Amino acid sequence: MTSGSGPDLVGAVVQALARAVGQTGGNPAAVLGADLLGQAWQRLLAQPRWAPAADQLTRTPNDPQTLRNLSLAVGELLLSDPLLAEALRTRWAPFVPPAQFAGTVAGRVPAPGRRGRNAAIAAGVLVVVGGLIALGQVFGSNQLAGHHATPLGQAQVQQVLPVLADLPANGWSAGDDPADVHAPDCSGGGTAQLTAACKVITDVGTVSFKDPGGTAIGFSVFATGSSAQARQVYDALLSAGTSESAASASPIAFPTVGERSVAYASAQSVEVITEVGTTVLDISYATGRTDAGYLAPYARLLVSRSQQAQDGKTPDATVR
Numbered sequence: 254m255t256s257g258s259g260p261d262l263v264g265a266v267v268q269a270l271a272r273a274v275g276q277t278g279g280n281p282a283a284v285l286g287a288d289l290l291g292q293a294w295q296r297l298l299a300q301p302r303w304a305p306a307a308d309q310l311t312r313t314p315n316d317p318q319t320l321r322n323l324s325l326a327v328g329e330l331l332l333s334d335p336l337l338a339e340a341l342r343t344r345w346a347p348f349v350p351p352a353q354f355a356g357t358v359a360g361r362v363p364a365p366g367r368r369g370r371n372a373a374i375a376a377g378v379l380v381v382v383g384g385l386i387a388l389g390q391v392f393g394s395n396q397l398a399g400h401h402a403t404p405l406g407q408a409q410v411q412q413v414l415p416v417l418a419d420l421p422a423n424g425w426s427a428g429d430d431p432a433d434v435h436a437p438d439c440s441g442g443g444t445a446q447l448t449a450a451c452k453v454i455t456d457v458g459t460v461s462f463k464d465p466g467g468t469a470i471g472f473s474v475f476a477t478g479s480s481a482q483a484r485q486v487y488d489a490l491l492s493a494g495t496s497e498s499a500a501s502a503s504p505i506a507f508p509t510v511g512e513r514s515v516a517y518a519s520a521q522s523v524e525v526i527t528e529v530g531t532t533v534l535d536i537s538y539a540t541g542r543t544d545a546g547y548l549a550p551y552a553r554l555l556v557s558r559s560q561q562a563q564d565g566k567t568p569d570a571t572v573r
Contacts, residue, residue, distance in 0.1 A: 263328045266293060266341060270323065271314045279311040289341050292506055296330055296337075303330060337506055402480040402530035403563040410434050410458040410476050412568050413532075413558045419571040420462060428461030428469055437475075450489035453482040470548075472555050473535040480531055487513060487528040507545050510552045516545060525552045529559045 269290055273281035285291030297307040303326035306319075313319045331338035405413070411434045417425055439451035458474040477483045507516035511527035511534065518524075523545055524537035536552045550572045557570035 262331065262338060262341065263324050266290065266327050266331070267320060267324050270294060270310060270327075271320065274310055274314040279314075281311070289337070293327070293330060293337065293341065296334070297326055300330075302326070334506075334509065400530065400560050401563050401565070402483075403565070404455070404478050404531050405474075405476045405559075405562055407434050407456050409562045410456045410474050413474050413555070413562050414458050414460045414472055415462075415554060415558065415571075417462065419554065419573070421572055424465035426463050428463050428471070430459060430461040430471070432458070432460040434458040446489045450486045453477050453485055468538050470538040470551060471535070472551075474555070474559065475533040475535075477531050477533070483528050483531050483533050486533045487526070490526055490533070491515065505545050507552075508549055510549075511556045514552075516548075518545065523548050527552065527556060529556050530563045532559045532563070534559060 270281060270285075270293075273285055273290070273294075277283045281294055282291060285294055294307065297303045306322040306326040309316075309319045310323050331341070411432065414432050414434075416432070417427065434456055437451050437454045437457050439448055454475050454477055456474075456476045458476070459471065461469055461471040463469055475483075475486055477486060505516050505518045505523070507514070507525060510525065511529040514525060514527035516523065516525040522537060522539040524535065525548060527534050527536075534552075534555050536548060536555050538548055538551075554570055554572050558568035561568040561570060
């Protein structure tokens with residue numbers, strides 16, 4: 254079965270879950286385990302809106318109405334989590350990476366371990382995994398409920414960047430890249446889409462830290478003039494890829510942060526890219542840790558600080 258379209262992917266997942274139920278007499282978790290399908294099954298069970306359809310499958314797996322109900326639930330799940338959808342899609346249709354891009358569109362790489370890699374856009378901090386490029390779904394609204402999408406100036410971008418006092422009090426130290434806010438340099442080449450996206454970025458803020466174990470965490474803020482421009486930058490990043498990232502990084506399940514977000518992991522790093530109002534944020538760590546859960550609170554930290562600034566508040570979110 255191909256899985257290039259949404260309905261095909263939904264059908265593939267539903268059929269696989271139904272087979273697992275049949276093989277285990279109603280307990281698909283016994284064979285799915287921590288596999289991607291197992292993750293999807295657990296997500297269905299955990300959401301009250303979808304759990305009845307999942308429970309019904311364990312009792313009447315061959316009933317047409319049961320399968321229709323499960324298809325609706327799976328469709329909603331995959332729409333709400335495009336990263337999981339893309340990871341599942343690769344089970345049936347392995348990703349073919351796009352043409353390589355080269356050149357730094359704007360600036361330098363702030364996080365240790367990244368220098369010398371092909372960069373996609375402002376500050377060169379983003380090397381977007383090829384496996385994320387087929388993410389066609391749009392998750393979330395254009396603006397987080399109850400919040401504003403306000404352009405940020407340089408001083409506000411500086412405030413969004415966390416400082417040591419915002420991190421856990423257990424031995425964190427400054428990284429190799431002190432806090433810096435600057436206008437992007439879009440003269441370094443790249444695709445027309447990336448160059449156009451770079452030109453709508455007004456300021457780039459970067460900073461890095463080291464945790465007690467020596468793991469480097471980098472925070473980057475790309476400020477634009479509007480939420481539409483932020484979407485343009487985010488979309489351009491998802492359209493970029495390198496042969497290196499396609500070969501060494503994989504999309505991973507990660508809690509959704511901001512309005513849209515994606516994450517990937519390689520052997521030595523995890524990176525999250527998210528869109529929040531008029532900003533696009535990058536949160537990453539490198540050298541030695543590959544557990545996505547470790548990065549989640551720091552991703553939420555930067556999202557919260559960006560939203561606070563756009564709401565006209567002084568950012569004060571911490572991971573304390």
